[in-house]
Amino acid sequence: MADSKPSNPGIIYLLENEAFESPVIKIGKTGKTGTDLARRIQTLNIGVPLSFTCYRASLVDDAAEVEKVLHQVFHPAKRQWRGEFYEVEPWRVVLVLQHYEKKDMTSFAPVPSKEDLELIGAAVQEKDRRAKFTFAMLEIPEGSKLKLVGEQETECEVADDQTGVLYKGERYALSTLATKLKGAEYVLQGLRYWLYEDQTLLKRRDEILARQELLERN
Numbered sequence: 353m354a355d356s357k358p359s360n361p362g363i364i365y366l367l368e369n370e371a372f373e374s375p376v377i378k379i380g381k382t383g384k385t386g387t388d389l390a391r392r393i394q395t396l397n398i399g400v401p402l403s404f405t406c407y408r409a410s411l412v413d414d415a416a417e418v419e420k421v422l423h424q425v426f427h428p429a430k431r432q433w434r435g436e437f438y439e440v441e442p443w444r445v446v447l448v449l450q451h452y453e454k455k456d457m458t459s460f461a462p463v464p465s466k467e468d469l470e471l472i473g474a475a476v477q478e479k480d481r482r483a484k485f486t487f488a489m490l491e492i493p494e495g496s497k498l499k500l501v502g503e504q505e506t507e508c509e510v511a512d513d514q515t516g517v518l519y520k521g522e523r524y525a526l527s528t529l530a531t532k533l534k535g536a537e538y539v540l541q542g543l544r545y546w547l548y549e550d551q552t553l554l555k556r557r558d559e560i561l562a563r564q565e566l567l568e569r570n
Contacts, residue, residue, distance in 0.1 A: 359413055359414065360413075360414045360415060360416055360417070361384045361411065361412065361413055361414070361415065361454075362381050362382060362383055362384050362388075362411075362412065362414075362415025362416070363381065363382050363383065363384060363385075363388060363389050363409050363410065363411055363412070363415065363457050364379070364380070364381050364409070364410050364412055364415060364418050364419055364422070364449060364452075365378075365379075365380055365381070365382065365389060365392070365393070365406060365408070365409045365410075365461070366378070366379055366406070366407040366408045366409070366442050366445055366446070366449070367380070367393065367396070367404040367405065367406055367407065368404065368405050368406075368407050368442060369400065369402055369403075369404050369405070370402050370405075370472050370475040370476055370479075370541075371400065371401050371402040371475065373479070374439055374558075375439065375440065375441050375442065375544055375552075375554065376431060376437055376438065376439050377407065377437070377438055377440065377442045377445065378396075378404070378436050378437050378438075379419065379422050379423060379426070379436055379438060379445065380392075380419065380436050381415040381416065381418075381419040382415075384411060384415075385460075386457060386459075386460025387460075389406075389409050389457055389460050389461055390460055390461065390462045393406060393461055393462055394462055402468070402471055402472055402475060403464040403465075403468040403472065405461075405464065405472070405538070406458055406461030407442040407446075407458075408442065408445075408446050408449065408456075408458055409456070409457040409458045409460065409461055410449050410450075410452065410453035410454070410455070410456060410457060410458075411453070411454045411455040411456075411457050412449075412452045412453060412454060413452070413454060418449070418452045421448070421452075422445060422448060422449065423436070425448055426438045426440050426445060441501075441544070441552055441555065443501045443502050443552075446502065463537055464537070464538070469537055469538045472538045472539075473538050473539040476527065476538070476539045476540065476541045477527075477539060479541050480527055480541060480542070480543075485515065485543065485553070485557050486513060486514050486515060487510050487512070487513050487514065487515065488513035488514070489557070489560070490548070490553060490556055490557055490560065491560065492510055492548055492553075492556075493510070493513075494510050494511065494512055494513060495509060495510060496509070496510045496548065497509060497510075498510065498517065498546040498547060498548055498553070499546070499547040499548075500530065500533055500534075500545060500546060500547075501544070501545045501546065501547055501552065503533070504547070506533060508524070508529060508546070511523055517529060517546075525542065526542025526543065526545075526546055526553070527539055527540055527541060527542035528542075529542070530542050530545035530546065541554070543557060
């Protein structure tokens with residue numbers, strides 16, 4: 353009988369940082385305990401303008417192998433200027449990571465300080481201000497259903513051709529509703545957390561703007 357491959361359990365983490373303009377995540381690995389995860393993130397937070405926040409952390413049987421798989425799958429989205437950073441929507445990475453996850457370890461990630469949370473919230477609000485989107489601009493008709501990233505059974509409804517949505521009969525801004533439903537400690541950018549036709553609104557907006565720019569050039 354062939355020897356079984358030795359186990360190398362550890363935690364795969366997906367980290368975000370609102371200092372990046374576009375959705376950029378760090379895909380890395382650390383030891384197998386919650387303490388290992390907390391220490392690793394605390395180390396990464398040294399000397400950065402905004403703290404990293406943990407989108408997902410998963411205990412897996414072989415951390416080195418799973419990290420290698422994720423790096424290979426998302427290699428086309430790798431940011432060349434720095435290692436382990438990928439310009440990809442994190443929920444797409446989670447779809448792959450879930451196949452290997454033995455335990456969700458996200459709750460062991462350190463929560464940013466009150467001051468850091470305020471800075472992160474301000475960065476998100478500035479992104480929302482610059483986005484200047486409307487549902488009309490995104491070509492999404494009133495009454496359309498939007499799904500919450502990572503919880504596709506949770507839906508809201510486009511209220512008008514501007515920016516409002518309805519959830520359980522109440523009107524919300526996208527960011528406010530995403531933050532509420534995710535139970536986040538800081539404000540989430542709504543465009544990144546709502547899906548329409550299996551695509552985040554941020555991705556849809558960027559594609560529409562790129563198409564319009566191409567038409568203007570021609």
